[in-house]
Amino acid sequence: MALIEGIFEPGLVVTTVDWVLNWSRKRSIFPMTFGIACCAIEMIATGAARFDIDRFGSGAFRATPRQADLMIVAGTVTFKMAERLRRLWEQMAEPRYVIAMGACAISGGPYHVHGYHVVKGVDQVVPVDVYVPGCPPRPEALLEGIMRLQDKISTHTIAKR
Amino acid sequence: MTPSDIIAFLQQHHAESVVSAVADGPYPHALVKAEGLAAVAAFLKTQPRLRFDLLRCISAIDWPAKNNIELAYDVISTSLGHAFAIKVVVDRADPRVESVSTVWPAAEWHEREAFDLMGVEFLHHPDLRRILMPEDWPGHPLRKDYQDIVEYRGLKFNP
Numbered sequence: 001m002a003l004i005e006g007i008f009e010p011g012l013v014v015t016t017v018d019w020v021l022n023w024s025r026k027r028s029i030f031p032m033t034f035g036i037a038c039c040a041i042e043m044i045a046t047g048a049a050r051f052d053i054d055r056f057g058s059g060a061f062r063a064t065p066r067q068a069d070l071m072i073v074a075g076t077v078t079f080k081m082a083e084r085l086r087r088l089w090e091q092m093a094e095p096r097y098v099i100a101m102g103a104c105a106i107s108g109g110p111y112h113v114h115g116y117h118v119v120k121g122v123d124q125v126v127p128v129d130v131y132v133p134g135c136p137p138r139p140e141a142l143l144e145g146i147m148r149l150q151d152k153i154s155t156h157t158i159a160k161r
Numbered sequence: 162m163t164p165s166d167i168i169a170f171l172q173q174h175h176a177e178s179v180v181s182a183v184a185d186g187p188y189p190h191a192l193v194k195a196e197g198l199a200a201v202a203a204f205l206k207t208q209p210r211l212r213f214d215l216l217r218c219i220s221a222i223d224w225p226a227k228n229n230i231e232l233a234y235d236v237i238s239t240s241l242g243h244a245f246a247i248k249v250v251v252d253r254a255d256p257r258v259e260s261v262s263t264v265w266p267a268a269e270w271h272e273r274e275a276f277d278l279m280g281v282e283f284l285h286h287p288d289l290r291r292i293l294m295p296e297d298w299p300g301h302p303l304r305k306d307y308q309d310i311v312e313y314r315g316l317k318f319n320p
């Protein structure tokens with residue numbers, strides 16, 4: 001439910017507040033410290049000096065889901081992990097976003113056929129905003145994923161949910 | 162000690178437990194009766210001339226055609242620098258063997274793994290629970306005839 005829905009004509013005021021909100025939101029997407037397989041190594045590389053995720057305002061990896069905006073599912077999701085992953089996602093404050101990083105998180109990847117323990121895609125467990133393919137994706141690809149997420153955030157408006 | 166010395170020594174002291182032995186090749190080992198495993202393990206660890214103080218690995222191999230499960234215990238001696246292995250064969254329908262975790266504490270987790278993935282029951286193990294799969298998982302995934310699950314707690318295996 002939007003606070004000001006129907007009070008104003010959709011015009012200058014609303015657009016400006018949207019713009020400011022989205023601008024600040026998309027430049028401070030704090031990811032959760034959370035890596036579950038080999039893709040996490042590339043996520044760590046993305047956070048380090050060479051690729052420097054801080055340029056996008058996403059360098060503050062939070063150690064608690066309650067302070068995080070973004071869950072980067074970097075790795076293989078097992079059936080045992082799926083429940084924990086879902087619980088972490090539920091503990092995140094809204095607005096919250098999910099990036100499925102790597103073939104494993106997207107579809108089970110190398111374990112698609114013979115992985116007796118692997119969930120075939122994390123989108124069965126939590127809603128995914130951006131898919132970053134690769135095995136593992138290069139850090140540039142993850143940064144690209146974060147930029148696509150920023151694009152998505154900039155289309156949000158407080159007048160509509 | 163060379164593998165053949167170890168085998169000769171073992172046969173001398175535990176003749177009733179040693180079924181057969183291989184001294185040459187890449188994997189020298191002795192096949193031991195399941196009933197004698199605990200005694201042989203303790204002997205390997207404490208005998209001053211053997212001193213196998215480190216259990217490197219416990220491997221379980223499923224042989225559906227022979228209807229048995231083979232367990233291989235790889236041991237080395239950090240002080241004397243020699244290595245050896247003992248094997249035990251258990252029935253596939255009801256695999257049971259004495260735990261060696263009182264001899265080598267490292268065996269505790271290896272045995273839990275063999276229990277989890279192969280379904281081998283280790284008698285007198287202090288804490289025989291699944292170690293990798295969830296507690297309520299059906300079956301033992303590394304058995305050759307294991308069938309994939311259809312669904313686990315509402316998640317489809319093949320969506």
Ligand code: SF4
Nearest residue numbers: 038039102103104136
């Ligand atoms: S997609 Fe490849 S690199 Fe990433 S977690 Fe899976 S196996 Fe590892």
